[in-house]
Amino acid sequence: MRDLLIELDRDSPKSLQSQLREVLVSAILAGHLKPTDKLPSTRHLSRQLRISRNTSVLVYQGLVEDGYLRTSQRSGYYVNETVLEMGVHRSARSIDEALEAPTETIDWAARMKKFPGGQANISKPKDWRKLPFPFIYGQPDQKLFPITDWRDCVYKSMSKQWLDAWTQDTQNDDDQMLVEQIRTRILPRRGILVGEDQILVTLGAQQSLYTAASLLVDSHTRVALENPGYPDARNIFALRTDRITPQPVDRDGLIVGENLRDIDILYTTPSHQLPTNVTMSPQRRRALLERSREEDFLIIEDDYELETNYVGEPLPALKSSDRDGRVIYVGSFSKTLFPGLRLGFVVADAPLIAEMRALRRLMVRHPPMNNQRSTAFFLSLGHYDVFVRRLHRTYHQRWKTMGEALAKHLPQATVSRGQGGSSYWVELPEGSTAPADQIAKAALAEGILIEPGKVYFTGPCGEYSFRLGFSSIEDDVIETGIERLAHVIAQHSVN
Amino acid sequence: MRDLLIELDRDSPKSLQSQLREVLVSAILAGHLKPTDKLPSTRHLSRQLRISRNTSVLVYQGLVEDGYLRTSQRSGYYVNETVLEMGVHRSARSIDEALEAPTETIDWAARMKKFPGGQANISKPKDWRKLPFPFIYGQPDQKLFPITDWRDCVYKSMSKQWLDAWTQDTQNDDDQMLVEQIRTRILPRRGILVGEDQILVTLGAQQSLYTAASLLVDSHTRVALENPGYPDARNIFALRTDRITPQPVDRDGLIVGENLRDIDILYTTPSHQLPTNVTMSPQRRRALLERSREEDFLIIEDDYELETNYVGEPLPALKSSDRDGRVIYVGSFSKTLFPGLRLGFVVADAPLIAEMRALRRLMVRHPPMNNQRSTAFFLSLGHYDVFVRRLHRTYHQRWKTMGEALAKHLPQATVSRGQGGSSYWVELPEGSTAPADQIAKAALAEGILIEPGKVYFTGPCGEYSFRLGFSSIEDDVIETGIERLAHVIAQHSVN
Numbered sequence: 001m002r003d004l005l006i007e008l009d010r011d012s013p014k015s016l017q018s019q020l021r022e023v024l025v026s027a028i029l030a031g032h033l034k035p036t037d038k039l040p041s042t043r044h045l046s047r048q049l050r051i052s053r054n055t056s057v058l059v060y061q062g063l064v065e066d067g068y069l070r071t072s073q074r075s076g077y078y079v080n081e082t083v084l085e086m087g088v089h090r091s092a093r094s095i096d097e098a099l100e101a102p103t104e105t106i107d108w109a110a111r112m113k114k115f116p117g118g119q120a121n122i123s124k125p126k127d128w129r130k131l132p133f134p135f136i137y138g139q140p141d142q143k144l145f146p147i148t149d150w151r152d153c154v155y156k157s158m159s160k161q162w163l164d165a166w167t168q169d170t171q172n173d174d175d176q177m178l179v180e181q182i183r184t185r186i187l188p189r190r191g192i193l194v195g196e197d198q199i200l201v202t203l204g205a206q207q208s209l210y211t212a213a214s215l216l217v218d219s220h221t222r223v224a225l226e227n228p229g230y231p232d233a234r235n236i237f238a239l240r241t242d243r244i245t246p247q248p249v250d251r252d253g254l255i256v257g258e259n260l261r262d263i264d265i266l267y268t269t270p271s272h273q274l275p276t277n278v279t280m281s282p283q284r285r286r287a288l289l290e291r292s293r294e295e296d297f298l299i300i301e302d303d304y305e306l307e308t309n310y311v312g313e314p315l316p317a318l319k320s321s322d323r324d325g326r327v328i329y330v331g332s333f334s335k336t337l338f339p340g341l342r343l344g345f346v347v348a349d350a351p352l353i354a355e356m357r358a359l360r361r362l363m364v365r366h367p368p369m370n371n372q373r374s375t376a377f378f379l380s381l382g383h384y385d386v387f388v389r390r391l392h393r394t395y396h397q398r399w400k401t402m403g404e405a406l407a408k409h410l411p412q413a414t415v416s417r418g419q420g421g422s423s424y425w426v427e428l429p430e431g432s433t434a435p436a437d438q439i440a441k442a443a444l445a446e447g448i449l450i451e452p453g454k455v456y457f458t459g460p461c462g463e464y465s466f467r468l469g470f471s472s473i474e475d476d477v478i479e480t481g482i483e484r485l486a487h488v489i490a491q492h493s494v495n
Numbered sequence: 496m497r498d499l500l501i502e503l504d505r506d507s508p509k510s511l512q513s514q515l516r517e518v519l520v521s522a523i524l525a526g527h528l529k530p531t532d533k534l535p536s537t538r539h540l541s542r543q544l545r546i547s548r549n550t551s552v553l554v555y556q557g558l559v560e561d562g563y564l565r566t567s568q569r570s571g572y573y574v575n576e577t578v579l580e581m582g583v584h585r586s587a588r589s590i591d592e593a594l595e596a597p598t599e600t601i602d603w604a605a606r607m608k609k610f611p612g613g614q615a616n617i618s619k620p621k622d623w624r625k626l627p628f629p630f631i632y633g634q635p636d637q638k639l640f641p642i643t644d645w646r647d648c649v650y651k652s653m654s655k656q657w658l659d660a661w662t663q664d665t666q667n668d669d670d671q672m673l674v675e676q677i678r679t680r681i682l683p684r685r686g687i688l689v690g691e692d693q694i695l696v697t698l699g700a701q702q703s704l705y706t707a708a709s710l711l712v713d714s715h716t717r718v719a720l721e722n723p724g725y726p727d728a729r730n731i732f733a734l735r736t737d738r739i740t741p742q743p744v745d746r747d748g749l750i751v752g753e754n755l756r757d758i759d760i761l762y763t764t765p766s767h768q769l770p771t772n773v774t775m776s777p778q779r780r781r782a783l784l785e786r787s788r789e790e791d792f793l794i795i796e797d798d799y800e801l802e803t804n805y806v807g808e809p810l811p812a813l814k815s816s817d818r819d820g821r822v823i824y825v826g827s828f829s830k831t832l833f834p835g836l837r838l839g840f841v842v843a844d845a846p847l848i849a850e851m852r853a854l855r856r857l858m859v860r861h862p863p864m865n866n867q868r869s870t871a872f873f874l875s876l877g878h879y880d881v882f883v884r885r886l887h888r889t890y891h892q893r894w895k896t897m898g899e900a901l902a903k904h905l906p907q908a909t910v911s912r913g914q915g916g917s918s919y920w921v922e923l924p925e926g927s928t929a930p931a932d933q934i935a936k937a938a939l940a941e942g943i944l945i946e947p948g949k950v951y952f953t954g955p956c957g958e959y960s961f962r963l964g965f966s967s968i969e970d971d972v973i974e975t976g977i978e979r980l981a982h983v984i985a986q987h988s989v990n
Contacts, residue, residue, distance in 0.1 A: 013654065013656030013657065018651065018872075018876065021876055021877065022875050022876060022877075025875070025876065025877030025880075026875075028877075029680065029877070029880065030679075063877075066877060066878070066881040067881060067884065068877060068881075083880075083884075105819060105820065106793075106819060106820050106821060106844060108844065108846040108847050108850075109846075111711055111759075111793070112710050112711060112847075112850060113710060113711065113712065113713040113716075114709065114710055114850075114854070115850060116850060116853035116854045116856070116857055117849050117850045117852075117853035119853070121856075122666075123666070124666070129659065138664060139663060139664060140662050140663070142658045142659070142662060145658070145662065147653070147655060147658070150653070151650070151653050154649060154653060155646070155650070156513065158642070158645070158646050158649060159508065160642060161508025162508065163637045163640070163642070164624065164637070165835075166833075166835045167635050167637060167640065167833035167834070167835045167836075168634060168635070168833075168834065168835050169633060169634065169829065169834030169835060170835070171617075171618070171619070184525075185524065203698070203858075203859035203860070203863075204859065204860060206856075206857065206858065206859055206860050207858060207859045210857055210858045210859070214609065215607050215608060215609055216606055216607060216608065217608065218608045221608075232856075232857060235857055236857050239857070264606075298601075298606070324600060324601060325600065325601045326601060334664065338661075338662035338663075339662070339663065339664030339860075340660075340661045340662045340663050340664060340665070340863060340864035340865060341662075341863055341864075341865060342859060342860060342861070342862070342863045343863075349601060349603065351603040351604075352603050352607075354612050355603075355607060355609075355610060355611060355612045357612075358611035358612035358614070359609070359611045361611070361616075361701075361727075362611055362701065362705055362727060362730055362731050362734070363698075363701065363702060363705045363858065363859075364698035364699065364701055364702045364705070364837060364858075364859065365698070365699060365701050365834075365837060366837070367837070367863075368698075368835060368836055368837045368838075368862075368863055368866055369835035369836075370835060370836060370866070371863055371865070371866065377513075380517050380520070380521075381513065381516055381517060381520065382516065382517075382520030382523075382524070382558075382561060382563060383561070385520075385524065385578075386561040386562055386563075389562065389578075
């Protein structure tokens with residue numbers, strides 16, 4: 001016991017009780033406290049660590065209950081000798097020392113059939129929360145999250161009565177309560193009315209896309225993608241086919257022109273084009289649906305920010321006008337609830353959903369049932385709607401502030417926007433001498449985080465564009481941030 | 496309001512308060528309660544529904560706080576007219592009525608490149624908990640789960656201080672606390688000592704296998720699988736290659752014979768062979784590792800029940816003797832924590848883990864961060880070890896009871912067992928006139944659930960074998976269950 005150094009961190013978010021328990025459990029399991037070792041008295045420990053006697057007593061008692069310690073009448077607490085009875089912590093490498101030979105190394109590159117690690121993708125600095133002007137995209141504003149309501153729903157879902165619902169391996173099935181909420185509460189807002197057999201819960205839009213691509217794309221499949229567009233979608237398809245054709249976008253969204261010929265699948269983001277944020281006009285939508293019939297291609301509609309429209313009536317999803325099942329609709333809770341939860345859903349024809357479900361079984365079985373049930377409660381008790389309204393008000397305000405600040409401080413830049421979303425897409429003014437990644441670097445030195453746009457483009461373009469997210473920046477610093485950014489941009493341009 | 500029918504179910508596990516809130520929120524969002532509609536007074540509602548006044552008041556107040564209702568001085572509660580301000584619940588199909596044409600249907604079979612839905616797989620009846628003798632495999636015994644400790648960890652992980660850890664989209668990264676616990680607490684027990692860059696957290700063993708197969712297998716890859724073996728593994732590989740060779744198993748595990756030639760990857764379950772439960776002997780392990788070097792193949796070691804060994808010292812994992820990185824180790828929390836959580840991990844050479852991480856990003860980004868953090872607390876506070884010891888004691892007892900009951904009531908059957916696990920594998924006695932699926936059907940009629948073995952075999956064999964799980968059956972009904980099963984079997988055999 002004498003060399004067991006216990007240090008408690010009073011600035012840590014962990015309680016002193018948790019910290020003390022953790023240290024003691026670790027010491028016991030790692031063998032630093034040996035079976036039958038006597039522990040210091042609670043009085044002694046409390047004095048030594050400057051913690052309340054109560055804390056030591058509670059930790060010791062918890063460890064006795066759990067079998068780590070035992071008490072011996074009047075003489076105090078001892079490490080329980082049965083605690084390591086399962087013969088844990090063997091030293092490794094005992095099977096066969098004869099196998100110990102000069103280590104060969106595996107040539108992994110030669111064994112692998114795919115190299116997703118080499119793909120270009122969005123990256124974000126880990127410590128972005130410390131920046132004064134985080135124009136980051138896709139990260140939640142913690143201050144808006146109704147943590148009490150969420151905790152309440154999590155707690156409800158963990159009750160004994162529901163144990164069955166969240167502890168079981170359901171193999172194929174989703175939480176019925178969640179599916180029903182998606183079907184009757186979320187989808188009708190996007191104009192989509194479907195049956196249960198047309199809905200699959202997924203680990204976010206990411207898994208919806210990956211699963212659809214796994215079933216529908218091989219090396220012969222011709223895929224059309226918006227350009228600029230979502231890099232993760234491009235990356236998913238690029239693992240399977242080289243036959244990818246980028247499709248240009250203008251202020252009305254994806255251009256439905258002669259180029260949408262001879263394709264099998266189109267991936268599109270009509271509500272808020274990713275990354276330019278423009279909203280596809282009703283005329284374009286109509287033309288797109290007509291074209292998809294004529295050319296007999298499928299449409300994957302990624303409605304990733306499905307509840308952020310600030311201008312007028314939101315347009316219903318393409319899927320709501322789908323007559324023959326061509327549209328595979330992808331929705332997500334990442335932008336409303338929180339992205340760390342990884343929950344989304346896909347809506348498509350029943351035969352496709354059935355195969356997606358079977359494939360999901362092989363991939364991950366199903367999204368965790370505890371999270372499905374907590375989310376179902378959050379929806380059914382109306383907390384989701386309250387939260388979405390709050391997000392909506394806050395984002396709407398930031399969206400206006402952003403728009404005004406951009407018009408004021410960067411009037412020469414081209415700013416595109418649609419009916420909503422949580423970001424702006426900006427093209428540097430004429431006369432800029434540095435590409436956006438260089439501007440981003442210079443801005444970061446001033447505490448301003450922006451996202452260079454190149455990664456969204458297929459081919460060598462987009463070097464002078466960038467994205468400004470506003471889901472995680474306070475309204476009252478937006479203007480200063482844009483002003484300083486304009487200053488950085490001005491330093492990198494002629495006249 | 497007059498046609499709002501509120502029925503509360505006093506037998507439901509949902510509280511009356513939750514039920515009432517749910518009904519009211521639904522009625523408001525669905526438009527059955529119109530903006531400015533007046534609600535019945537709390538006094539009236541309480542009397543009508545026979546609930547306490549307090550319940551009505553709390554529900555109404557919660558709805559006022561959340562903006563669903565507003566109060567008008569002295570005159571009561573009204574539906575808040577701003578609650579539907581986002582223009583939700585549009586009627587669908589408004590874009591373009593002209594598109595309304597005779598519905599074509601998509602020939603999905605012609606579009607799909609893979610058909611996982613048609614694969615043979617394990618299936619379990621949904622209502623198995625109602626059966627008196629559920630010899631089901633892989634489902635947890637709820638009574639053993641330390642729900643209070645788990646809730647405590649979930650609650651800890653949801654604290655404001657950790658909001659960052661579980662709400663963010665981390666793109667590639669796992670919870671550092673969980674990775675550290677796996678590295679220092681779980682893996683050393685299996686003899687495995689590795690660095691952080693060799694560990695990836697996954698959505699269960701399923702995702703580990705799927706991801707590895709996606710990277711390492713194409714139509715040219717030759718894969719060897721234990722026969723009988725895990726159907727989901729076979730299904731995963733069969734989506735990618737036809738070159739699958741089944742490998743026989745005996746009482747010492749996978750047979751390392753001449754047939755392990757000319758292969759690229761071997762999938763194996765050394766600790767408890769799935770489904771026969773035999774443990775691979777040290778001699779076999781040595782031979783297998785030597786053969787893998789000679790023939791230059793990779794080994795996927797699925798250690799799915801990593802902490803259930805009842806006989807002697809558990810053998811360390813194959814991975815612990817791996818000198819050159821050939822072994823890809825797959826572990827799971829499904830059999831210890833609970834399968835609905837979907838958490839597991841994979842240990843492999845750093846270059847492979849890096850590509851698996853990149854692919855995981857495309858598939859699902861990462862396992863939900865809230866679950867990663869809760870599990871990290873559960874491990875770090877020592878609850879996991881307490882729970883595993885409890886499971887171990889309970890399963891060990893059931894394993895003995897099962898062994899004795901089988902010897903007593905089914906002495907003619909061939910029962911295979913290794914050093915642990917949570918099931919027995921049984922071959923019907925000589926003279927049986929019905930295959931196991933027929934026995935299973937007859938047994939089910941008597942309330943006895945067994946799993947026919949055919950699905951574990953590649954090719955037309957295994958019709959007279961079955962699996963008996965014991966993770967979810969009480970010790971004191973095991974013998975009666977086996978006795979009755981023996982009776983069913985006797986009814987389907989000659990003499």
